[in-house]
Amino acid sequence: MPPGGFTASGKESYAVIYADNAATTRMSEAAMDTMVAMMKESWGNPSSLYAHGQEAKEVLEKARKDIAEAIGASPREIIFTSGGSEADNQAIRSAAALGRKQGKMHIVSTAFEHHAVLHTLDALREEGFEVTLVDVHENGLVVPEEVGEAIREDTCLVTVMYANNEIGTVQPIREISAVCRKRNVIFHTDAVQAVGHIPVNVEEDGVDMLSASAHKFHGPKGVGFLYARKGIRLKNLIEGGAQERGKRAGTENVPGIAAMAVALKEACANMEGNAAHLTKIRDRLIAGLREIPHAALNGDETRRLPGNVNFCFEGIEGESLLLLLDDRGICASSGSACTSGSLDPSHVLLAIGRVHDVAHGSLRLSIGEDITGEDAENIIRNVKEVVSYLRGFSPIWRDLTAGKKAFIL
16 A cells, blocks of 8 residues: 555544745735735725725825835835736737837747746747747756857847746846846846745846746745836737726726735745745755655755745655655645646746656646644655655656666766
8 A cells, every 4th residue: 555545534634734935825814814804894996986985095005006016126016916927928918019019020038937927928929039049057047148148139029927926936037137237138037936936136136037926935826026127018918998008908806905915014024034934944845855865856955035945856656755744634736726637747847957857747836834844854755755655666766776778866
């Protein structure tokens, strides 16, 4: 019977350890209380002129101000969206529209971006744009000088994510933005995994556009924002009313936006302490999982998000690992939640040089502030046992240990 399998009475009982915060976070109590209060009290349409509508408008604009302050922006530079994917789409398509007018039809990005970016770039290729994807090195980091080398006279946009959603590596954003400023090219960053977890300041970082999503920092799903520096002309994705200064039609989700602002303010206030706690647990997880033979950490060991651990284990399938860990009450993933139904290996792992056979056996642990040292030890013990169990009947592992195939890790 698999470790942590079934008994006569059903599944064995385990306390749930949630380690998939990169997929979504649990809403904070303050965010939930705010959202409920807004639905009960400030449910008016913020575009209406009567008092009840204007109360909702005040809530909306306070949230805009609080979010702007959290990332060092001006309130007028914040556009509310349905989440990170919409923000990415609007940012990239806005720069592309400007580029087309100027005769600039070239975009620079990387091979390990989120699919909200990569699929938008694919669509733009069909519209005549040329896209250069800069290499990501084995450590999961982009080299600013290589971004500069990829920029051409007809480049209209550089888009590089702030922190990778799978392997957690934090990119040298300020250095990349400096290259873009020198070449007078718009720079966008998908900061969905970074905002609320590590310090982000759009002025100091030098970015022109930035995408964020509430449910990644303990806010509600279905709401996010796009920062667009003053002077950036945004292209509408949704036509209709004049909401968001005419840049995003549709009645604003005031309860969700208010909850997002509260969640972000709370995350920023507690960031230093949370990061110290998470880094300590993260490093213990890395040390413990490294004890498994033929295992490898994906991405730089230190230039990564405080709560991210990503490993490959040779000779197993990641899907089986996840299911057996789930039987033991551990919620984890093998990559992006947006592609969890795909049997293909992670494009992020392939981008950093992992071969298909190894990339298939990946595990992403994205831990939250409530994790304990005991939780970490439970994760290490269970992963060790499940990997050993899976290798016990893996024909690939049998060939590796028999010398018929060479180990890669």
